[in-house]
Amino acid sequence: MNSLFPTYLRWNIEPEHAKGSWLTSTEGKEYLDFTSGIGVTNLGHCNDQVTEAIQTQLGKFWHTSNMFLIGVQQKAADLLAEAAGLDCVFFSNSGAEANEAAIKLARKATTRNKIVTFHNSFHGRTFATMAATGQDKIKTGYGPMLPTFEYVSFNDSAELLKAVDEDTAAVMLEIVQGEGGIHVAQQEFLNTITEACRAKGALIIVDEVQTGIGRTGKPFAYQHFDFKPDIITSAKGLGNGLPIGAMIGKKELAEYFGPGSHGSTFGGNPLCASAAVAVLQTIMQPGFMEEAAKKGEYLQNALKKVMEDTKMVKDLRTFGLMAGIELNVEAQQALLDLQEQGLLVLTAGPNVLRLLPPLTVEYAEIDTAVEKISKILSESLTVS
Structure with a gap:
């Protein structure tokens, strides 16, 4: 059975x-x-440093709640913010949850509704991230999608400029469309995103769930370009197999995610956070x-x-x-x-x-x- x-x-x-x-x-x-658990075990299976970190934390405590001060979680956040070049971290359990948090934060911070994403993108399978995804096969059979997502062609500056308007909360993109076939953003296109978002007061969200944590030879793929996002999402390689995701944002966005605005029972739990610390310390070695x-x-x-x-x-x-x-x-x-x-x-x-x-x-x-x-x-x- x-x-x-x-x-x-x-x-x-x-x-x-x-x-x-x-x-x-x-x-x-x-x-x-050569799957790495779909880009998860970036340090290989059963990495010694990650294994040791998890075993050490197992002997201390596994879970309390996010009402407590959790030192290993704060350490993971510090390392992740430094690697990303941003300021504040929210921990979740997956990439989809990190993208959900990014969508919520962008809408709340801007008091706008529309998120512009791209054809052939992939942002997750929850209802909001499924709606954000620019692939019809992900949405088949689920009825009407959540509104206010608009899709344009990747690397098409003209389409992008038409889509970004005064109701746009954010443009959300992958620097490399992984599930979409390994398509890489062009610098000129990223310049257009920056210009359009700054002109209209929209935020820039970069989904680094698959491309982050060293996958492209830098902590995050956007760092290969002259490009500055407001929010980054991460997961997959962050825990080397333990379920952890993260949304990283600029400090001026912190006021919109105060107590009670968002949360996760398991997000950033000590076991997963200890794995993330070991991963980040390893990839940041000279x-x-x-x-x-x-x-x-x-x-x-x-x-x-x-x-x-x-x-x-x-x-x-x-x-x-x-x-x-x-x-x-x-x-x-x-x-x-x-x-x-x-x-x-x-x-x-x-x-x-x-x-x-x-x-x-x-x-x-x-x-x-x-x-x-x-x-x-x-x-x-x-x-x-």
Whole structure:
């Protein structure tokens, strides 16, 4: 009997244990994991520093409530605000909850209603974040969406300028559209967002749930650009597998999120906060993110050679240790073939293979993954 709702198209793989970049199934098969739990285990499975931090906190206390002063939560907030270049943190349990908080804060702070987002974006599956998401497949069957979200084309400055008006509370975007196929924002487009929002008094929300915590070679992806958001959201890699999300904002927004304005029973609980502290301390070590950036370049260059050797690849889009390989066929069969070869990857839309290796991946592991991808794309697939 299966007592789970069938909300996931599950793979026929049951993990037994995992360490670093590798996962072993209950059948004893080893897999090189280039999914990182969908961009979550940025420091690899069962990272020693995170494990030690969690075990230490387990011996102290697991939960009280956010009515108490929680030192490890404050430490996580301090580290996160410093990494983001902002001031105030609200902890949640997930990226969707962090985005919910950002939407609420933007509307309350501006006393406006409209949020401008983008086609092919993904911001979560709660009712507000589902409405914010610019993909119809996420919304099918749920009836009318929450109003006052407007969608424009990504990297289209003309459409954006038409959408941002006096009722716009915020423009909400991903610097890299992860679920949408690894599409990267252009500096000129980000300039337009800044100009439009400043002219109309709207806020800028950057969803860094997938791109944050070192994934792109910097703490947050927006830091690669001349761009200053008012609010950032984070989750996934923040806890390296423990459920924690965060909204980070400018200090002048703090007055709009006073006592009773928002909350979470479990948000920022001591176990998850201790994991976040360990993660942030690790990625902020001198040279760590620079090395992750080098690995991203190495992966990009290796995948470019694959494009030269096969006609199956339509486009390659990378940013740090995020890669999208757009195929001339649907990607699902390639994903399954790669699993047979012992490599775990994701899809992003029907035709894109998505790679999200841990930031701690070894160069030899990148070579192994690219070799398997090259083999599958060269030998197994055909253009229909």
